[in-house]
Amino acid sequence: MSKKSxxxxxxxxLLKKFWAAGWAAIRSAGSGSMHFPSPDLLVGNKxxxxxxxxxxxxxxNKYFPKIEIKQLKNFxxxxxxxxxxxxxxxxMNWVFVSLEDLxxxxxxxxxxxxxxxxxxxxxxxxxxxxx
Amino acid sequence: MSKKSxxxxxxxxLLKKFWAAGWAAIRSAGSGSMHFPSPDLLVGNKxxxxxxxxxxxxxxNKYFPKIEIKQLKNFxxxxxxxxxxxxxxxxMNWVFVSLEDLxxxxxxxxxxxxxxxxxxxxxxxxxxxxx
Numbered sequence: 001m002s003k004k005s006x007x008x009x010x011x012x013x014l015l016k017k018f019w020a021a022g023w024a025a026i027r028s029a030g031s032g033s034m035h036f037p038s039p040d041l042l043v044g045n046k047x048x049x050x051x052x053x054x055x056x057x058x059x060x061n062k063y064f065p066k067i068e069i070k071q072l073k074n075f076x077x078x079x080x081x082x083x084x085x086x087x088x089x090x091x092m093n094w095v096f097v098s099l100e101d102l103x104x105x106x107x108x109x110x111x112x113x114x115x116x117x118x119x120x121x122x123x124x125x126x127x128x129x130x131x
Numbered sequence: 132m133s134k135k136s137x138x139x140x141x142x143x144x145l146l147k148k149f150w151a152a153g154w155a156a157i158r159s160a161g162s163g164s165m166h167f168p169s170p171d172l173l174v175g176n177k178x179x180x181x182x183x184x185x186x187x188x189x190x191x192n193k194y195f196p197k198i199e200i201k202q203l204k205n206f207x208x209x210x211x212x213x214x215x216x217x218x219x220x221x222x223m224n225w226v227f228v229s230l231e232d233l234x235x236x237x238x239x240x241x242x243x244x245x246x247x248x249x250x251x252x253x254x255x256x257x258x259x260x261x262x
Binding site for chain 2: 028039
């Protein structure tokens with residue numbers, strides 16, 4: 001499977017989980033030709049809205065270009081949404097990581113499998129009442 | 132230009148207008164393989180969120196399959212958004228129509244160019260305080 005279709009499948013899997021939990025969810029069309037920030041997924045219910053970057057990770061560290069995190073934060077601020085990163089490490093359940101829990105290097109943000117406990121599970125994210 | 136690219140261009144044009152007005156906006160990836168409702172555009176600011184079906188119309192009447200309007204309404208209810216239809220009749224500005232102002236036939240909903248005054252302009256929709 002191509003890297004792109006792995007990413008698309010991950011987004012669709014998560015989209016289905018949110019709908020099954022009674023949240024509305026859409027995948028962004030994104031587009032190389034547009035220059036506006038756009039999260040992979042935007043989900044919401046009557047109370048909360050989450051802008052989410054969705055990643056599959058087959059190694060121990062997931063790296064995020066700084067621009068990607070900056071755009072996620074921007075979008076969320078304009079839209080009035082929380083910003084989250086959702087990572088599926090192989091053989092693990094989805095983990096939702098707040099941007100404050102990403103580690104900043106010179107060139108990237110990174111989240112390591114060894115820090116899994118810093119993230120929230122799917123059940124925790126949909127039940128969190130942080131806002 | 133194909134019908135699909137006319138539609139995509141219309142969505143992008145409107146997306147740009149919302150960003151330029153300080154709203155966040157994303158286009159839905161949609162997908163034939165997914166069975167979840169999904170508006171063409173989802174836009175928001177810190178106060179309001181709008182789920183929008185976006186249409187270009189070169190004739191006098193724009194028809195909407197009933198299922199499309201039902202899904203728009205469903206999505207908006209789950210997400211906690213207002214539901215709107217945005218139509219660009221040729222040589223006219225965008226008009227935003229609330230679902231109550233669509234005319235229901237046996238098989239469709241329809242909005243006619245002659246009812247343009249029932250809709251809101253772009254400036255009116257972003258400044259409306261109906262919620």
